[in-house]
Amino acid sequence: MIDNILLAFSSLFANKMRALLTMLGIIIGIGAVIAIVTLGDSLTGSITDSMNSMGASNITVSLQQKSSDDAGALMFGRTDPGAEDLITPTMIEEYRTQFGDKIRAIALSRQLGNGEVSSGENTATVSITGVNTDYQTLDGPTMLSGRFVRDEDGERMVAVVSDVFVESVFPNSQNVLGESFDVTVGNAVMRFFIAGVYEYEENGFISMDNSDPVTTVYIPVETARRLLSESEGYESLTIMGASGEDSTALMEQTESFFASYYTHNDSYTIAASSLESMLSTMTEMLDTVKLAVAAIAAISLLVGGIGVMNIMLVSITERTREIGVRKALGARNLDIRIQFITESVVICLVGGVFGIALGVGLGALGASLVGTPAKPSIAAIGMAAGFSMAIGVFFGYYPANKAAKLDPIEALRYE
Amino acid sequence: MSSPMIEMHGIVKTYYQGKPNELEILHGIDLVVNRGEFVSIVGESGSGKSTLMNLIGALDRPTKGSYLLDGVDVSNAADRQLSDIRNRKIGFVFQNFNLIGRANAQKNVELPMLYAGFPARERSRRAKQLLEMVGMDQRSKHLPAELSGGQKQRVAIARALSCDAPLLLADEPTGALDTATSRTVMDLFHKLHREQGKTIVLITHSPQLAAETQRVITLIDGNIVGEEKGAAYHD
Numbered sequence: 001m002i003d004n005i006l007l008a009f010s011s012l013f014a015n016k017m018r019a020l021l022t023m024l025g026i027i028i029g030i031g032a033v034i035a036i037v038t039l040g041d042s043l044t045g046s047i048t049d050s051m052n053s054m055g056a057s058n059i060t061v062s063l064q065q066k067s068s069d070d071a072g073a074l075m076f077g078r079t080d081p082g083a084e085d086l087i088t089p090t091m092i093e094e095y096r097t098q099f100g101d102k103i104r105a106i107a108l109s110r111q112l113g114n115g116e117v118s119s120g121e122n123t124a125t126v127s128i129t130g131v132n133t134d135y136q137t138l139d140g141p142t143m144l145s146g147r148f149v150r151d152e153d154g155e156r157m158v159a160v161v162s163d164v165f166v167e168s169v170f171p172n173s174q175n176v177l178g179e180s181f182d183v184t185v186g187n188a189v190m191r192f193f194i195a196g197v198y199e200y201e202e203n204g205f206i207s208m209d210n211s212d213p214v215t216t217v218y219i220p221v222e223t224a225r226r227l228l229s230e231s232e233g234y235e236s237l238t239i240m241g242a243s244g245e246d247s248t249a250l251m252e253q254t255e256s257f258f259a260s261y262y263t264h265n266d267s268y269t270i271a272a273s274s275l276e277s278m279l280s281t282m283t284e285m286l287d288t289v290k291l292a293v294a295a296i297a298a299i300s301l302l303v304g305g306i307g308v309m310n311i312m313l314v315s316i317t318e319r320t321r322e323i324g325v326r327k328a329l330g331a332r333n334l335d336i337r338i339q340f341i342t343e344s345v346v347i348c349l350v351g352g353v354f355g356i357a358l359g360v361g362l363g364a365l366g367a368s369l370v371g372t373p374a375k376p377s378i379a380a381i382g383m384a385a386g387f388s389m390a391i392g393v394f395f396g397y398y399p400a401n402k403a404a405k406l407d408p409i410e411a412l413r414y415e
Numbered sequence: 416m417s418s419p420m421i422e423m424h425g426i427v428k429t430y431y432q433g434k435p436n437e438l439e440i441l442h443g444i445d446l447v448v449n450r451g452e453f454v455s456i457v458g459e460s461g462s463g464k465s466t467l468m469n470l471i472g473a474l475d476r477p478t479k480g481s482y483l484l485d486g487v488d489v490s491n492a493a494d495r496q497l498s499d500i501r502n503r504k505i506g507f508v509f510q511n512f513n514l515i516g517r518a519n520a521q522k523n524v525e526l527p528m529l530y531a532g533f534p535a536r537e538r539s540r541r542a543k544q545l546l547e548m549v550g551m552d553q554r555s556k557h558l559p560a561e562l563s564g565g566q567k568q569r570v571a572i573a574r575a576l577s578c579d580a581p582l583l584l585a586d587e588p589t590g591a592l593d594t595a596t597s598r599t600v601m602d603l604f605h606k607l608h609r610e611q612g613k614t615i616v617l618i619t620h621s622p623q624l625a626a627e628t629q630r631v632i633t634l635i636d637g638n639i640v641g642e643e644k645g646a647a648y649h650d
Contacts, residue, residue: 003529010517325513328474330502330530330578332495408474412513 001342008343011315021194022311023351026391027302030352030384033209033297034359037380039366040290046372058246061258063087064271084350085268086233090391098257102245105134107238109223114214115185119169125193126165126183126217130224138240145288146177146196151219152217160399162200162215183217192219211321223300247276304351307393312344312399322412323403332403336398340403345389356381418486420582420614421448421471426480427643437583440466442637443480448616450581453608454624455617455645458634465586467634468618472507472584485581502531502557506575509588512567514559520546520570521555525577544571549603572603583607583615591625601627623647 012019063081091105112128131140137147139161148160159181161169170176180193200215241250255272263271264337316323323336331339359382364374426444431437439464448454469475470482473489474497480481482489485504492500501507506527514523524542542576546552549569559567568588575583585604589597601624607613617628625631626647634642 009515014517084554094451142489322515325509326526326530327498328472328501328507328513329574330498332498332530335530409469412474412509 004339004342005346007339008346011343012346019310019347019350022307023304023354025300025305025307026348026351027390029297029300029304029354029364030355030388031358032295032300032377034356034380034384035362035366036290036293036297037365038360038374038376040286041375041380042363042367042372042375043370043376045288046277057241057274059239059247059251059254059272059274060236060242061087061239061254061270061272063268064267065270066267069402076162081235081268083231084263086231086235087237087258087261087270091258092234092237092248092341095254095382096255099169101248102250103239103240105137105240106132106223107138107240108132108232108234109134109135109238110221110228110230112219112224112227113185115183115190115217117165117169117181119181122168122171122276124162124165124168125214125274127214127364128185128217128219128224130221131218132221134240135218136223141145141198141201144197145175146194148196148198149218149220151220153195153223155191155222155226156220157190157223158195158220160196160198160218161194162198164200165215165217166197188227192217218366224342235328241322243414247274251277267280280357301391305348305391308344308347308391308401311347311393316340316399316403318407320414323356323406324408324414327406327408328412336406337400337404341393341396344400345392346393348388348392349385352385355388356384359384417482419447419635420430420450420452420485421446421616422481422483423447423470424481424530426467426477426482428463428470428475429478432478440637441477444637444639446632446639448542448614451608451612452595452630453604453615453617453628453648454630454632455619455628456632457619457622457625459620461636462634463637464618464634466637468586468616469586471616472505473497479567489636498530503578504580504582506572506578506580508568508575508583508585510590512564512571514558514567514570514574514592519558520551520562523570524574524577529573532577535628541577541584542570542573545576546570548576549573550649556592562646563596564592565599567599568592569603572600572607581614583613584618586618587620588617589619589621597624600639607641 034397063085069356096106110130115124117124117126131149133149133151140148166176169181170179176194176197178193180191182189193303239254243245251272251274255270258270319345326336360376363376367374423444423446424449426441427439428441429437429439444467445524456464456467456564470477473484477490484500488498489500521542524545526540526542530540543552545557546555550571551569551573553568554562554566589600592600604615619625626645628645631645632639
């Protein structure tokens, strides 16, 4: 076997240019597959990483217009959900009772809007959000002093502010807990008492230039509801599953739980989603793209394989006399067949190795252009190597068999 | 040592059998070559010389008749058996040497042993030994293209001996060589015959070379027309 491999390499080196041209189809085919798979994996990897840091398994439950109303929605525009459509605190309580051990937190929030806070010469723009206690578990900030919003706060005018806010509004105070500030939202002026200070975190997605960042003021969700004069109930809420819980299953159960309240509602139902489920949709799409590229690459490999077969037939014709000599010296048909299949496999495998190198290189280049770390897929590389060997065997068999069946007398007489 | 090396009876070889252009080349050859004999087969081109050589060399099967080589029936052997017979029983020496161009002298000598399944170390050892015997040990790493005709033929003879085949079958071995080189090659055959007791069948159209052998068999139009003692043969 080793002799056959050495022999194959020696005939490869004897015709370097020809061998290279023959391999080109294989190189391009394998290279394309590896490049796309490497790039795809790198993209998926970086998306997964960033989504996990954002809490990919959190489930968002929100109202969704029923599709039967699409025509109406198109005609009249989106109708806002009425008070009777909202997710009620009762539903949330029942959900908590039923799924208690499967969930870690149910975060509720209400946007009050942006407001201006002035203190002497200093002004700060804030975004006021009503939240419940569980909000901290899910998405909440790190507390520096005081406490976060509590459900027991009810409709009290307490607020949790950022350290950035404290610096600009109370530049000289050591302890701001219990201090009050006035905030103007639209025409209304409201006074809040500071219950806690959290550490402001730069939002990674939107750069803030150098202007003062808009920091969030957290107030109790019930307070926000009263200030907005809204009815009880929510358009959306976010659920964090208990650790180790299958978030996909939990998402489905949650959706059907809430949807059961809406079976008789004509306009609205409930949809649950998570970044994870969105991610898997994206991954599926990427996989489809990968599959399409693989199909194109397969055609390239087929063409490459035919090229290999062609060159093997040429090589066998050229070496007819050698085959005759080998047979006269006692080579069995099997020996000849193995010799030429080995040669064809070596051509394809060398082409495959070049292709893998090319593909990993291109994939890394592509990944660096997109700005993600390259992740060459070991499985894809292994498969590419195996596949190129298989091409070698498949397309080498016919020529090798032809060589094996040559009549030694005819072959010896061949000029 | 009882049975002859070659025992042919009523050998007929027909090409294109059953077709309109059917052609009978050999018309019933009876030929016996004893062990240790050095015989020559002479004949004009078209006399069936090559066809007979192919049959003796187990490259082909006769259409009719029986052929025992070293006691083994060749006339009914399968392809695989023919390969083994060629490998183990026959050492071929061709007019145009037929060395493998990409392999050096030693690798060429090793080739039959490779097909016989000798281990690598044994192949290498024996190849070196044989190259030394034919006086080519200094050139063992040279490619055939780097060797002269006489040197190539000596490598080819070493290759023919590599599996220790009892029969050497030489087809015009000096046909492509000048007189002086031909002499060295013929001397090598005589030496192998004398010292190693090889049975040698020499196919040639040269009466001078044929006369050096023990027995000259003349072939005309597919029949053996005469046998005589080699006039110039001496022990």
